[in-house]
Amino acid sequence: MIKINDLYFTYYPESENPQKALTAVSLSIKEGEFVSIIGQNGSGKTTLAKHLNAILTPTKGSVLIDGINTRNKENLWDVRKKVGMVFQNPENQIICSTVRSDISFGPENLGINRVEIENRVDKSIELMGLSKYQDYPPHMLSIGLKQKVTIAGVLAMGTKYIIFDEPTSMLDSLGKKEVFEVILNLRKKREVTIIYITHLMEEVLKSDRTIVMSEGKIVLDDSPKKIFSKLKILRSLSLDVPIIPDISSRLNKRGISIPSQIITTQEFVNCLKQL
Ligand SMILES: Nc1ncnc2c1ncn2[C@@H]1O[C@H](COP(=O)(O)OP(=O)(O)O)[C@@H](O)[C@H]1O
Ligand SMILES: [Mg+2]
Structure with missing residues:
Protein backbone atom coordinates (compact mmCIF):
# COMPACT_ATOMS: atom_id res chain seq x y z
CA MET A 1 0.00 0.00 0.00
CA ILE A 94 17.26 4.51 -22.90
CA ILE A 95 20.96 4.08 -22.25
CA CYS A 96 22.32 0.82 -23.69
CA SER A 97 23.31 -0.21 -27.20
CA THR A 98 20.80 -3.04 -27.70
CA VAL A 99 17.20 -3.48 -26.67
CA ARG A 100 18.05 -6.55 -24.60
CA SER A 101 20.96 -4.95 -22.78
CA ASP A 102 18.85 -1.90 -22.06
CA ILE A 103 16.10 -4.00 -20.50
CA SER A 104 18.74 -5.94 -18.49
CA PHE A 105 20.34 -2.81 -17.08
CA GLY A 106 17.90 -2.31 -14.19
CA PRO A 107 17.82 -5.88 -12.87
CA GLU A 108 21.63 -6.15 -13.22
CA ASN A 109 21.91 -3.40 -10.65
CA LEU A 110 19.69 -5.25 -8.20
CA GLY A 111 22.34 -7.84 -7.41
CA ILE A 112 20.29 -10.85 -8.47
CA ASN A 113 21.77 -13.89 -10.20
CA ARG A 114 22.28 -14.16 -13.94
CA VAL A 115 19.66 -16.89 -14.49
CA GLU A 116 17.00 -14.87 -12.70
CA ILE A 117 17.95 -11.76 -14.70
CA GLU A 118 17.68 -13.61 -18.01
CA ASN A 119 14.31 -15.05 -16.97
CA ARG A 120 12.90 -11.68 -16.08
CA VAL A 121 14.25 -10.06 -19.24
CA ASP A 122 12.79 -12.84 -21.41
CA LYS A 123 9.41 -12.47 -19.72
CA SER A 124 9.37 -8.67 -20.10
CA ILE A 125 10.43 -8.83 -23.74
CA GLU A 126 7.66 -11.28 -24.44
CA LEU A 127 5.03 -9.27 -22.56
CA MET A 128 5.94 -6.10 -24.46
CA GLY A 129 6.03 -7.90 -27.82
CA LEU A 130 9.66 -6.98 -28.40
CA SER A 131 11.09 -10.43 -29.25
CA LYS A 132 12.11 -9.60 -32.79
CA TYR A 133 13.81 -6.36 -31.74
CA GLN A 134 15.95 -7.62 -28.89
CA ASP A 135 19.27 -7.25 -30.71
CA TYR A 136 18.38 -3.93 -32.34
CA PRO A 137 20.00 -0.70 -31.23
CA PRO A 138 17.14 1.10 -29.44
CA HIS A 139 17.76 4.38 -31.29
CA MET A 140 16.68 2.62 -34.52
CA LEU A 141 13.19 1.97 -33.13
CA SER A 142 10.09 4.11 -33.40
CA ILE A 143 9.32 6.22 -30.35
CA GLY A 144 6.41 3.92 -29.48
CA LEU A 145 8.69 0.87 -29.47
CA LYS A 146 11.24 2.81 -27.42
CA GLN A 147 8.56 3.45 -24.84
CA LYS A 148 7.82 -0.31 -24.78
CA VAL A 149 11.55 -0.89 -24.16
CA THR A 150 11.49 1.43 -21.14
CA ILE A 151 8.37 -0.29 -19.81
CA ALA A 152 10.01 -3.70 -20.29
CA GLY A 153 13.03 -2.40 -18.35
CA VAL A 154 10.85 -1.36 -15.41
CA LEU A 155 8.99 -4.69 -15.50
CA ALA A 156 12.27 -6.59 -15.43
CA MET A 157 13.13 -4.75 -12.21
CA GLY A 158 10.10 -6.51 -10.74
CA ASP A 240 -11.50 17.61 -21.40
CA VAL A 241 -14.83 15.93 -21.03
CA PRO A 242 -15.18 12.56 -22.76
CA ILE A 243 -17.30 12.70 -25.88
CA ILE A 244 -20.38 10.78 -24.65
CA PRO A 245 -21.07 12.82 -21.46
CA ASP A 246 -20.52 15.94 -23.57
CA ILE A 247 -23.09 14.85 -26.18
CA SER A 248 -25.48 13.73 -23.43
CA SER A 249 -25.36 17.10 -21.70
CA ARG A 250 -26.22 18.81 -25.02
CA LEU A 251 -29.07 16.37 -25.63
CA ASN A 252 -30.33 16.91 -22.08
CA LYS A 253 -30.58 20.65 -22.82
CA ARG A 254 -32.82 19.80 -25.76
CA GLY A 255 -35.09 17.68 -23.63
CA ILE A 256 -33.65 14.26 -24.49
CA SER A 257 -32.69 12.82 -21.17
CA ILE A 258 -29.58 10.62 -21.05
CA PRO A 259 -28.50 9.53 -17.53
CA SER A 260 -25.13 10.88 -16.39
CA GLN A 261 -23.75 7.39 -15.75
CA ILE A 262 -23.77 6.69 -19.51
CA ILE A 263 -20.11 7.05 -20.47
CA THR A 264 -19.07 4.56 -23.15
CA THR A 265 -20.24 4.54 -26.76
CA GLN A 266 -21.83 1.12 -26.22
CA GLU A 267 -23.83 2.32 -23.20
CA PHE A 268 -24.88 5.37 -25.19
CA VAL A 269 -26.09 3.31 -28.16
CA ASN A 270 -28.05 0.97 -25.86
CA CYS A 271 -29.62 3.94 -24.12
CA LEU A 272 -30.64 5.55 -27.44
CA LYS A 273 -32.23 2.28 -28.56
CA GLN A 274 -34.46 2.33 -25.46
CA LEU A 275 -35.68 5.90 -26.02
N1 LIG B 1 11.87 21.86 -11.47
C1 LIG B 1 10.98 22.78 -11.06
N2 LIG B 1 11.37 23.94 -10.52
C2 LIG B 1 10.48 24.86 -10.09
N3 LIG B 1 9.16 24.72 -10.19
C3 LIG B 1 8.70 23.60 -10.74
C4 LIG B 1 9.57 22.57 -11.21
N4 LIG B 1 8.83 21.55 -11.72
C5 LIG B 1 7.55 21.94 -11.58
N5 LIG B 1 7.47 23.17 -11.00
C6 LIG B 1 6.24 23.89 -10.65
O1 LIG B 1 5.46 23.07 -9.81
C7 LIG B 1 4.08 23.10 -10.19
C8 LIG B 1 3.60 21.71 -10.52
O2 LIG B 1 4.28 21.23 -11.69
P1 LIG B 1 4.18 19.75 -12.22
O3 LIG B 1 4.25 18.82 -11.06
O4 LIG B 1 5.18 19.60 -13.30
O5 LIG B 1 2.70 19.73 -12.80
P2 LIG B 1 2.03 18.79 -13.93
O6 LIG B 1 2.83 17.54 -14.04
O7 LIG B 1 0.64 18.57 -13.43
O8 LIG B 1 2.04 19.58 -15.20
C9 LIG B 1 4.00 24.09 -11.35
O9 LIG B 1 3.64 25.34 -10.83
C10 LIG B 1 5.38 24.11 -11.90
O10 LIG B 1 5.67 25.36 -12.48
MG1 LIG C 1 3.70 16.61 -15.70
Missing part, protein backbone atom coordinates in the same frame (compact mmCIF):
# COMPACT_ATOMS: atom_id res chain seq x y z
CA ILE A 2 1.12 3.53 -0.78
CA LYS A 3 0.20 6.03 1.89
CA ILE A 4 0.61 9.76 1.46
CA ASN A 5 -0.11 11.83 4.53
CA ASP A 6 -0.64 15.58 4.33
CA LEU A 7 2.09 16.10 1.77
CA TYR A 8 3.36 19.59 0.97
CA PHE A 9 6.12 20.30 -1.50
CA THR A 10 7.80 23.56 -2.49
CA TYR A 11 10.53 23.91 -5.13
CA TYR A 12 13.42 26.15 -4.03
CA PRO A 13 11.94 26.83 -0.58
CA GLU A 14 14.93 28.93 0.49
CA SER A 15 15.01 31.12 -2.61
CA GLU A 16 13.37 34.49 -3.27
CA ASN A 17 10.90 32.78 -5.51
CA PRO A 18 9.69 29.53 -3.88
CA GLN A 19 7.27 27.49 -6.01
CA LYS A 20 4.53 25.76 -4.06
CA ALA A 21 3.68 22.61 -6.00
CA LEU A 22 1.73 20.36 -3.59
CA THR A 23 -0.58 21.32 -0.74
CA ALA A 24 -2.10 18.95 1.84
CA VAL A 25 -2.17 15.91 -0.42
CA SER A 26 -3.39 12.77 1.35
CA LEU A 27 -3.95 9.58 -0.55
CA SER A 28 -3.86 5.80 -0.17
CA ILE A 29 -3.36 3.42 -3.06
CA LYS A 30 -4.02 -0.26 -2.55
CA GLU A 31 -2.19 -3.11 -4.20
CA GLY A 32 -3.62 -4.11 -7.58
CA GLU A 33 -5.39 -0.79 -8.19
CA PHE A 34 -5.20 1.02 -11.52
CA VAL A 35 -5.39 4.69 -10.57
CA SER A 36 -5.42 7.47 -13.13
CA ILE A 37 -4.38 11.04 -12.33
CA ILE A 38 -5.60 13.99 -14.38
CA GLY A 39 -5.28 17.75 -14.04
CA GLN A 40 -4.25 20.82 -15.98
CA ASN A 41 -0.60 21.53 -16.78
CA GLY A 42 1.17 22.66 -13.65
CA SER A 43 -1.38 21.11 -11.28
CA GLY A 44 1.29 19.01 -9.58
CA LYS A 45 0.89 15.57 -11.17
CA THR A 46 4.56 15.04 -12.00
CA THR A 47 5.68 16.45 -8.65
CA LEU A 48 3.39 13.97 -6.90
CA ALA A 49 4.64 11.09 -9.08
CA LYS A 50 8.27 11.93 -8.26
CA HIS A 51 7.49 11.63 -4.56
CA LEU A 52 6.45 8.03 -5.02
CA ASN A 53 9.92 6.78 -5.85
CA ALA A 54 11.83 9.32 -3.82
CA ILE A 55 13.12 11.46 -6.70
CA LEU A 56 11.61 14.19 -4.52
CA THR A 57 10.95 14.04 -0.79
CA PRO A 58 8.30 15.98 1.12
CA THR A 59 8.79 19.52 2.37
CA LYS A 60 6.20 18.51 4.95
CA GLY A 61 4.16 15.35 5.50
CA SER A 62 5.13 11.81 4.54
CA VAL A 63 5.09 9.23 1.78
CA LEU A 64 5.13 5.59 2.84
CA ILE A 65 5.66 2.75 0.39
CA ASP A 66 4.60 -0.49 2.10
CA GLY A 67 5.45 1.30 5.32
CA ILE A 68 8.88 2.49 4.12
CA ASN A 69 9.33 6.22 4.59
CA THR A 70 10.81 7.86 1.47
CA ARG A 71 12.28 10.64 3.59
CA ASN A 72 15.11 8.51 5.00
CA LYS A 73 18.03 8.42 2.58
CA GLU A 74 18.98 4.88 3.63
CA ASN A 75 15.58 3.68 2.34
CA LEU A 76 16.16 5.00 -1.17
CA TRP A 77 17.14 1.67 -2.66
CA ASP A 78 14.28 -0.20 -0.97
CA VAL A 79 11.83 2.36 -2.34
CA ARG A 80 13.24 2.12 -5.88
CA LYS A 81 12.97 -1.67 -5.75
CA LYS A 82 9.25 -1.26 -5.13
CA VAL A 83 8.33 1.69 -7.33
CA GLY A 84 9.28 2.01 -10.99
CA MET A 85 8.70 5.07 -13.11
CA VAL A 86 8.05 5.54 -16.82
CA PHE A 87 8.25 9.12 -18.11
CA GLN A 88 6.86 10.93 -21.12
CA ASN A 89 9.97 10.85 -23.23
CA PRO A 90 11.54 7.42 -23.80
CA GLU A 91 14.58 9.05 -25.44
CA ASN A 92 15.79 10.17 -22.00
CA GLN A 93 15.38 6.74 -20.47
CA THR A 159 8.73 -3.40 -9.03
CA LYS A 160 5.36 -3.83 -7.41
CA TYR A 161 4.17 -0.31 -8.26
CA ILE A 162 4.66 1.43 -11.61
CA ILE A 163 4.04 5.13 -12.14
CA PHE A 164 3.43 6.18 -15.73
CA ASP A 165 3.77 9.93 -16.33
CA GLU A 166 1.94 10.64 -19.61
CA PRO A 167 3.72 7.72 -21.31
CA THR A 168 1.76 8.03 -24.55
CA SER A 169 1.76 11.79 -24.95
CA MET A 170 4.73 11.92 -27.32
CA LEU A 171 3.56 9.02 -29.49
CA ASP A 172 1.55 9.04 -32.71
CA SER A 173 -1.97 7.64 -32.57
CA LEU A 174 -0.90 4.08 -33.38
CA GLY A 175 1.90 4.26 -30.81
CA LYS A 176 -0.54 5.60 -28.21
CA LYS A 177 -2.91 2.74 -28.84
CA GLU A 178 -0.21 0.06 -28.77
CA VAL A 179 1.50 1.31 -25.63
CA PHE A 180 -1.79 1.75 -23.78
CA GLU A 181 -2.77 -1.76 -24.87
CA VAL A 182 0.33 -3.27 -23.20
CA ILE A 183 -0.43 -1.30 -20.04
CA LEU A 184 -4.00 -2.65 -20.03
CA ASN A 185 -2.58 -6.15 -20.38
CA LEU A 186 -0.39 -5.57 -17.33
CA ARG A 187 -3.45 -4.43 -15.47
CA LYS A 188 -5.38 -7.56 -16.37
CA LYS A 189 -2.75 -9.67 -14.66
CA ARG A 190 -3.08 -7.53 -11.50
CA GLU A 191 0.51 -8.31 -10.62
CA VAL A 192 1.44 -4.64 -10.56
CA THR A 193 -0.26 -1.58 -9.16
CA ILE A 194 -0.53 1.11 -11.80
CA ILE A 195 -0.58 4.85 -11.26
CA TYR A 196 -1.24 6.44 -14.59
CA ILE A 197 -1.00 10.17 -15.36
CA THR A 198 -2.71 11.15 -18.59
CA HIS A 199 -4.74 13.83 -20.29
CA LEU A 200 -6.56 11.35 -22.54
CA MET A 201 -10.07 10.75 -21.28
CA GLU A 202 -10.49 7.47 -23.13
CA GLU A 203 -7.50 6.16 -21.15
CA VAL A 204 -8.91 7.48 -17.88
CA LEU A 205 -12.14 5.56 -18.51
CA LYS A 206 -10.24 2.27 -18.29
CA SER A 207 -8.92 2.94 -14.79
CA ASP A 208 -10.53 1.82 -11.51
CA ARG A 209 -10.20 5.18 -9.88
CA THR A 210 -9.39 8.71 -10.95
CA ILE A 211 -7.72 11.48 -9.02
CA VAL A 212 -8.23 15.03 -10.26
CA MET A 213 -5.60 17.59 -9.28
CA SER A 214 -5.76 21.34 -9.40
CA GLU A 215 -3.22 23.85 -8.11
CA GLY A 216 -1.32 21.24 -6.16
CA LYS A 217 -4.37 19.77 -4.44
CA ILE A 218 -6.56 16.72 -4.93
CA VAL A 219 -10.00 18.03 -5.85
CA LEU A 220 -11.77 14.79 -6.78
CA ASP A 221 -11.04 11.14 -6.06
CA ASP A 222 -13.67 8.76 -7.39
CA SER A 223 -14.52 6.22 -10.09
CA PRO A 224 -14.03 7.65 -13.60
CA LYS A 225 -17.77 7.27 -14.18
CA LYS A 226 -18.62 9.46 -11.19
CA ILE A 227 -15.94 11.97 -12.13
CA PHE A 228 -17.20 12.28 -15.68
CA SER A 229 -20.70 12.97 -14.48
CA LYS A 230 -19.37 16.17 -12.87
CA LEU A 231 -19.11 18.09 -16.10
CA LYS A 232 -19.27 21.51 -14.47
CA ILE A 233 -16.28 20.88 -12.25
CA LEU A 234 -14.27 19.37 -15.10
CA ARG A 235 -15.04 22.32 -17.36
CA SER A 236 -14.19 24.79 -14.60
CA LEU A 237 -10.79 23.10 -14.37
CA SER A 238 -10.41 23.32 -18.17
CA LEU A 239 -10.26 19.55 -18.43
